[in-house]
Amino acid sequence: MKKALVTGGAGFIGRWLVKKLLNEGIDVWVVDNLENGCKENLNEFKNDSKLRDVVFADILDVPKLQSLFTDKPDIVFHLAAQINVHESLENPGKSYLSNIQGTYNVLEACRPNLTKLMLMGTCMVYDVADSKGAITENHPVKPASPYAGSKLGAEVLAESYFHGYGLPLITCRPFNTYGPFQKNNMEGGVVSIFVKKELDGEELQIFGDGTQTRDLLYVEDCVEFLFKAANNEKAIGQIINAGLGEDVAIKDLAAMVCSDPNRIKYVTHHHPQSEIQKLLCDYSKAKSMLDWKPQTDLKTGIQKIRQWFQSQPDLG
Numbered sequence: 398m399k400k401a402l403v404t405g406g407a408g409f410i411g412r413w414l415v416k417k418l419l420n421e422g423i424d425v426w427v428v429d430n431l432e433n434g435c436k437e438n439l440n441e442f443k444n445d446s447k448l449r450d451v452v453f454a455d456i457l458d459v460p461k462l463q464s465l466f467t468d469k470p471d472i473v474f475h476l477a478a479q480i481n482v483h484e485s486l487e488n489p490g491k492s493y494l495s496n497i498q499g500t501y502n503v504l505e506a507c508r509p510n511l512t513k514l515m516l517m518g519t520c521m522v523y524d525v526a527d528s529k530g531a532i533t534e535n536h537p538v539k540p541a542s543p544y545a546g547s548k549l550g551a552e553v554l555a556e557s558y559f560h561g562y563g564l565p566l567i568t569c570r571p572f573n574t575y576g577p578f579q580k581n582n583m584e585g586g587v588v589s590i591f592v593k594k595e596l597d598g599e600e601l602q603i604f605g606d607g608t609q610t611r612d613l614l615y616v617e618d619c620v621e622f623l624f625k626a627a628n629n630e631k632a633i634g635q636i637i638n639a640g641l642g643e644d645v646a647i648k649d650l651a652a653m654v655c656s657d658p659n660r661i662k663y664v665t666h667h668h669p670q671s672e673i674q675k676l677l678c679d680y681s682k683a684k685s686m687l688d689w690k691p692q693t694d695l696k697t698g699i700q701k702i703r704q705w706f707q708s709q710p711d712l713g
């Protein structure tokens with residue numbers, strides 16, 4: 398792999414992936430419409446000559462997207478997506494356009510040269526983990542929001558290009574990913590939101606009773622997983638999970654972040670019908686196929702995100 402195009406490269410996971418690729422000496426192109434990403438996420442690399450081009454455009458803009466294939470990338474990491482579950486329930490058309498139509502555009506741009514595609518899936522496509530154990534790639538799917546449905550639809554469409562055209566495709570399904578640069582509003586992750594509220598002396602809000610669990614993956618572990626999958630021929634045609642392999646109830650996460658129970662408040666869930674009560678990853682396939690396992694436990698990850706927030710000027 399010498400040349401990589403990252404869609405959604407100005408977003409949270411995207412900017413960490415760009416950093417990893419540049420560190421590995423790979424030439425990188427980025428496309429992002431800045432809907433949820435920002436230019437500042439790429440500031441650290443602005444003088445890196447290996448960051449060949451950053452195009453602020455929508456993947457629905459076909460001519461602009463196709464222009465990024467002029468230099469013939471060896472691989473496309475397709476991360477651009479509408480990621481907000483709540484917003485997807487309010488406006489499913491937006492999820493459809495960015496996540497399905499957008500993925501179709503990326504697939505069509507990859508098709509002429511059979512450009513390798515690493516498709517970013519998500520654990521949110523899975524049905525709840527049962528008490529018997531963790532979620533493997535064979536676990537039943539149950540998309541409970543237009544976000545999950547559109548991500549699953551994108552996967553199925555991409556799989557048809559793998560079978561129908563021989564497009565080299567790798568589908569990665571990371572579990573909930575957190576770390577520095579993640580937004581701390583509703584478009585961000587729960588760890589970021591809790592840590593920022595704690596630092597600001599505000600209340601931490603839990604939707605519902607807080608017994609719902611998440612398997613939380615630190616972002617650099619996530620990116621290492623994507624990189625290893627992209628570099629392994631055995632991963633082609635595969636769906637692969639990555640997570641910590643441990644789940645935590647949201648109420649326990651809140652207590653880990655904030656030692657004052659009076660600052661933890663329970664509020665009515667926005668969309669209980671789309672909640673997945675238990676998410677726990679079985680990453681044994683990633684371990685055996687890619688020799689990957691997570692390196693950062695939750696306590697360390699929380700410390701890293703806290704330190705990052707404290708280093709940001711707006712916290713004073």
Ligand SMILES: NC(=O)c1ccc[n+]([C@@H]2O[C@H](COP(=O)([O-])OP(=O)(O)OC[C@H]3O[C@@H](n4cnc5c(N)ncnc54)[C@H](O)[C@@H]3O)[C@@H](O)[C@H]2O)c1
Nearest residue numbers: 405408409410430431432433434455456476477478573574
């Ligand atoms: N954060 C998680 O917990 C998590 C877990 C599993 C999978 N994912 C997937 O990882 C990917 C990245 O997620 P993230 O958490 O970094 O979110 P993010 O919102 O920070 O990143 C997505 C980026 O895509 C851009 N984008 C959105 N629609 C676009 C469009 N139509 N054209 C061009 N750019 C567009 C956004 O501006 C943003 O920068 C997504 O595909 C998401 O579904 C995220």
